Amino acid sequence: MISTILHLSEGLAVRALVAGQGTPVLLIHGVGLCAEAWAPQFDAFAADHRVIAVDMPGHGASDRLPGTPVLADFVAWAAQVIMALDCGPVAVVGHSMGALIATGLAVEHPQLVSCAALLNPVYQRSAAARAAVMERAAQIAAADFDPEAPLDRWFDPEEGELRMLTSQWLRQNSPEGYGAAYRAFAAGDSVYAGRIAQISCPLLALTGANDLNSTPAMATALADAAPFGRAVIIDGHRHMVHLTAPDVVSQELRNWLVPAEVSS
Template identity: 55%
Template sequence: MTLITRPLSDPFGPVALRDVGAGAPLVLIHGVGMQSAAWTPQIEALSKTHRVIALDLPGHGGSAPLPAQSGLPVYVRWLDAVLDALELGPVALAGHSMGALIAAGFAVTSPDRVSRVALVNGVYRRDQTARDAVIARAAVIGEGAFDLDTPLDRWFSDSRADQVARAQVAGWLSSVDIDGYAMAYRAFAHGDATYADRFATIHCPLLALTGDEDANSTPAMARAMAKAAQNGQAVIIDGHRHMVNLTAPEAVTNALRDWLARPATGEIA
């Protein structure tokens, strides 16, 4: 899976991406501190039936950073510029964590460009305690402090599968640009309610998926997102935390396959 770059319109610089397979387009957006390779199990499986395009977030991997102090709406506009550059019509759109916030915002603001949306380990209307904690972490990161073990301890258990995935994720976190990481984390910390009031306008099939042990992207959040949308479905994977697409890759891939096969309209069975 070769990483390629594409130029974007101003004020966005080049975007790096992986473009694999053929068929209906499926766009994947990773979370803060990661890169497009974090979707490797899903890219390998789903590119057999779809054109899978996995993006590096701005300031991550090979993608250019956004202008200083960019909030979540700027990341959403960045995604619009990416789809323009790739000349893509309606796409299936899946995001993990920060990527889920971007995907949800795009589904709200550009519904004609989204055929379906999947929110993996997404956040939605944090309570005050959780909001205060994540904003405090964003402030520390913004000052240049980078604690590798703290997020890894939240995201992974001591199981063997989790520890294998932890080593992969530690490598990506260790190589991320601190400025790009800090800006994305700030947008993530402040963005959980940005588009929450408009979920009722999402009419395409929406999947909200998380692990039952994810303390920050909770099952309650996933169920609330699914309930708020017109055609939503929640999937909770037992025994897993925040990086569920890596620790339970087959379960996540199967859920995404089911989501991709769901009718564009109609009630959930």
């Protein structure tokens, strides 16, 4: 695995971890995490794919987006990343906020996306759920937020080692970068929700059965709205399913990749 810095047209730096050769797979993590959160997927795919995991803007060693970015700005950023890598179209895998970005890519830039996998996606939150996430965004912006709080929602008690590792990632991020991304995430679930039917590539919507925020109902509704959508619910897992059930998730990702690779 090689760590490299990409430079986008606006001068923004993007850190990427790259390994392997073959069909390109782009991995976009969720808010507060980093490229290293995809370690199990590197292990599963780098032997026969070109795997690229990026630090999202304002996370890890990637520059923040200017101003007060919204989800569409993160989608435009991801499109520039693919063009800078000169490897499109890619199979794009996004987790949580990364799933919103992957959705936007498939809608706005279909020529850059061969297939899209949305892990623990949010989709058309209820009014109460939207209010709760907007409140958390406000707390982060005011630097009045416990970075341990999400971990209680993301992990079961027996997943202590993964929880500790994720806590380290959360604490490494700048409050500004974390806050900007979370604001976009909080307001982003409805941005492309009405355009899912435009996604013409294979789409996988996968979540944990016990994920209270990216619920099985959301994943199922999202997949049903896509012409070539499929929902997968992993029993006994929560929001960090790609870490807590890596073998199951990697097998589902292989199943999702096959149609796109055959058609290409």
